[in-house]
Amino acid sequence: MKILIIEDEYKLLEAIEQFLLSEKFVVEKATDYSTAAQKALIYDYDCILLDISLPDGSGLKILEEMKREGKTGNVIIISAKNSLDDKVTGLDLGADDYLTKPFHLSELYARIKAVLRRKNLDGSAVFTLGNSTLSFNERLLLVNSIDLKLNRKEFDMLAFFVTNKNRLVTKEALAEHVWGDSFDLADSFDFVYSQVKNLRKKLKSSNSDIAIENVYGVGYKLTT
Amino acid sequence: MKILIIEDEYKLLEAIEQFLLSEKFVVEKATDYSTAAQKALIYDYDCILLDISLPDGSGLKILEEMKREGKTGNVIIISAKNSLDDKVTGLDLGADDYLTKPFHLSELYARIKAVLRRKNLDGSAVFTLGNSTLSFNERLLLVNSIDLKLNRKEFDMLAFFVTNKNRLVTKEALAEHVWGDSFDLADSFDFVYSQVKNLRKKLKSSNSDIAIENVYGVGYKLTT
DNA sequence: CTTCAATAATGAGAATTTTCATTTTAACAC
DNA sequence: GTGTTAAAATGAAAATTCTCATTATTGAAG
Numbered sequence: 255m256k257i258l259i260i261e262d263e264y265k266l267l268e269a270i271e272q273f274l275l276s277e278k279f280v281v282e283k284a285t286d287y288s289t290a291a292q293k294a295l296i297y298d299y300d301c302i303l304l305d306i307s308l309p310d311g312s313g314l315k316i317l318e319e320m321k322r323e324g325k326t327g328n329v330i331i332i333s334a335k336n337s338l339d340d341k342v343t344g345l346d347l348g349a350d351d352y353l354t355k356p357f358h359l360s361e362l363y364a365r366i367k368a369v370l371r372r373k374n375l376d377g378s379a380v381f382t383l384g385n386s387t388l389s390f391n392e393r394l395l396l397v398n399s400i401d402l403k404l405n406r407k408e409f410d411m412l413a414f415f416v417t418n419k420n421r422l423v424t425k426e427a428l429a430e431h432v433w434g435d436s437f438d439l440a441d442s443f444d445f446v447y448s449q450v451k452n453l454r455k456k457l458k459s460s461n462s463d464i465a466i467e468n469v470y471g472v473g474y475k476l477t478t
Numbered sequence: 479m480k481i482l483i484i485e486d487e488y489k490l491l492e493a494i495e496q497f498l499l500s501e502k503f504v505v506e507k508a509t510d511y512s513t514a515a516q517k518a519l520i521y522d523y524d525c526i527l528l529d530i531s532l533p534d535g536s537g538l539k540i541l542e543e544m545k546r547e548g549k550t551g552n553v554i555i556i557s558a559k560n561s562l563d564d565k566v567t568g569l570d571l572g573a574d575d576y577l578t579k580p581f582h583l584s585e586l587y588a589r590i591k592a593v594l595r596r597k598n599l600d601g602s603a604v605f606t607l608g609n610s611t612l613s614f615n616e617r618l619l620l621v622n623s624i625d626l627k628l629n630r631k632e633f634d635m636l637a638f639f640v641t642n643k644n645r646l647v648t649k650e651a652l653a654e655h656v657w658g659d660s661f662d663l664a665d666s667f668d669f670v671y672s673q674v675k676n677l678r679k680k681l682k683s684s685n686s687d688i689a690i691e692n693v694y695g696v697g698y699k700l701t702t
Numbered sequence: 703c704t705t706c707a708a709t710a711a712t713g714a715g716a717a718t719t720t721t722c723a724t725t726t727t728a729a730c731a732c
Numbered sequence: 733g734t735g736t737t738a739a740a741a742t743g744a745a746a747a748t749t750c751t752c753a754t755t756a757t758t759g760a761a762g
Contacts, residue, residue: 269584273493276500356580360493393660405748406660434658436617436630445750447710452749454711470758471709629718669720671740676719678741694728695739704762711756719748726741732734 255370255417256280256298260290260313261305261332266355270303273359274366280418280427287312294320298421301369303362304349305332321348328373330365332357381416383478384463388416397460407432408453415466415476424473450474479594479641480504482521484514484537485529485556490579494527497583498590504642504651511536518544522645525593527586528573529556545572552597554589556581605640607702608687612640621684631656632677639690639700648697674698 257279261267267283274281282299284290287310294302294316306313313331320326326348334355350372351365381388387396393409395402404412410432415423425446429437433445450466457464467475481503485491491507498505506523508514511534518526518540530537537555544550550572558579574596575589605612611620617633619626628636634656639647649670653661657669674690681688691699 265584265588266582269497269582269587272500273497273583276496356582358490358493358580359497359583360489363493364489407749410660436634442751443710444752447712448750451711451713468710468758631719666721667740668722671742672720675741675743692728692740706761707759709756709758712754714753715751717748717750719746721746722744724742724744726739728739729737731736 255300256282256421257366258282258284258290258293258297258299258302260284260294260303260316262286262308263305270359270362273363277363278417280431287316291316291319295323295325300328300373301366302329303332303366304329307332307334317349326350328369330362330369381419386457386462386464388412395462397457397462400460402456402460402462404453404456407449408456411449411453412464415474419476419478422469422473422475426473428473479524480506480522480645481590482506482508482514482517482523482526484508484518484527484532484540486510486532487529494583494586497587501587502641504655511540515540515543519547519549524552524597525590526553527556527590528553531558541573550574552593554586554593605643610681610686610688612636619686621681621686624684626680626684626686628677628680631673632680635673635677636688639698643700643702646693646697646699650697652697 255278257274259267259270259274259281261270261283262285264285267285271281271283282293282297284293287308290304290312293299294304304313304317306317317326317329317331320329327350329349330351330353331349332353332355350369353362353365379390381390385398388394389396390413393404395404395409395412411428414428414431425443426439429441429443429446432449454466456462457466464476467477469475479502481498483491483494483498483505485494485507486509488509491509495505495507506517506521508517511532514528514536517523518528528537528541530541541550541553541555544553551574553573554575554577555573556577556579574593577586577589603614605614609622612618613620614637617628619628619633619636635652638652638655649667650663653665653667653670678690680686681690688700691701693699
């Protein structure tokens with residue numbers, strides 16, 4: 255699940271990011287109009303948190319552009335209590351939900367879940383592609399009903415690819431997510447290459463329909 | 479850093495817990511008076527978040543008892559906006575800070591940091607005990623200035639013991655923290671025993687002043 | 703179509719981590 | 733004290749993970 259946060263208030267941005275990361279979302283941030291517009295319009299997110307009460311009012315502009323491109327339905331507006339009542343305007347422009355500052359992160363979480371549920375991206379602890387099924391709860395990959403016996407890192411990587419299917423997964427994001435604290439940006443990515451190799455070997459030798467493509471210079475992608 | 483949250487509102491409790499866990503605190507929770515009073519009075523926490531506006535008003539009672547026992551100075555009061563103004567009462571009873579609902583978690587974070595700073599427990603990325611120094615940033619343990627070359631799991635475990643020094647660390651908490659997602663409560667703890675053994679071997683053979691004691695039936699403890 | 707440099711894949715060996723069978727220790731009842 | 737049971741420690745083997753040297757591939761430039 256990938257979420258874009260558009261928010262200029264640094265501390266709030268950080269708080270939301272921390273929280274969403276702890277909930278295992280993939281998070282991108284934008285603090286200014288041009289970055290935000292670019293990301294929101296070019297890339298696909300499962301959910302976009304948009305602060306429309308940016309100093310220069312550009313939040314609404316982004317929403318307008320998104321509506322023009324038909325890219326709405328997964329936007330949750332964040333608005334300061336003391337701003338004028340853009341609630342109607344916002345929802346009119348295709349926003350999915352509306353949240354007034356300040357709010358509890360649990361509140362935000364519930365709204366995000368609702369958006370994802372509407373997109374049918376929620377909850378399912380199982381992912382299936384052709385002959386292959388990944389069960390997150392059992393930490394199992396079945397290909398033609400046979401347990402591939404992925405080991406820890408292989409499973410963690412595949413799970414990350416699956417939750418980001420059809421999306422570019424950078425090597426950094428992968429390492430960060432699977433190796434966590436002990437991953438050092440100064441390191442080479444040899445350990446990633448090595449694990450990707452092993453995972454692919456298992457996928458291939460079992461004729462799984464899952465395949466992990468390389469994106470030169472950046473990372474990997476799992477296409478459905 | 480160990481934090482106790484006393485809060486009866488489930489969603490808020492969850493949100494705070496998630497956030498603090500993501501910040502690598504060790505979290506305990508209490509939702510009712512007796513649990514809360516017991517924990518707050520018996521155990522030591524670096525910081526206690528106390529919702530005094532509990533339905534039966536028992537929050538203030540806990541604070542009173544804590545003052546009587548001299549266990550204050552690390553309590554942050556959380557209070558609903560619409561509750562009567564217990565701010566004065568609360569601070570009078572020895573609370574360290576006061577936060578009005580709703581608040582941003584970043585706000586809470588800042589207050590917690592302030593409490594820890596006052597207790598001089600903050601920030602230090604280094605821990606020293608006798609001849610042994612653990613650097614969290616470098617992921618290094620130096621004994622008499624010699625790098626013990628702990629490997630990943632050994633370091634993660636020791637770091638967890640150190641941030642919980644003089645406190646009981648249950649096997650479950652240890653496994654949860656060091657092995658994370660891939661740890662299954664149904665598993666035996668053989669892997670923990672094995673890693674503890676290796677860590678101890680390195681500590682002992684280097685004559686480190688750090689030692690990890692076993693607490694029969696429960697877990698381990700690092701005593702300073 | 704070459705050449706070049708950077709990125710990625712690969713195989714093999716090294717190191718780490720986990721598992722397992724066995725031994726030791728701790729708590730408790732007698 | 734002895735006996736009993738569960739928990740923990742231990743050593744060695746098995747499995748996983750990481751490192752490293754080598755080879756292959758990619759994209760860009762000439």
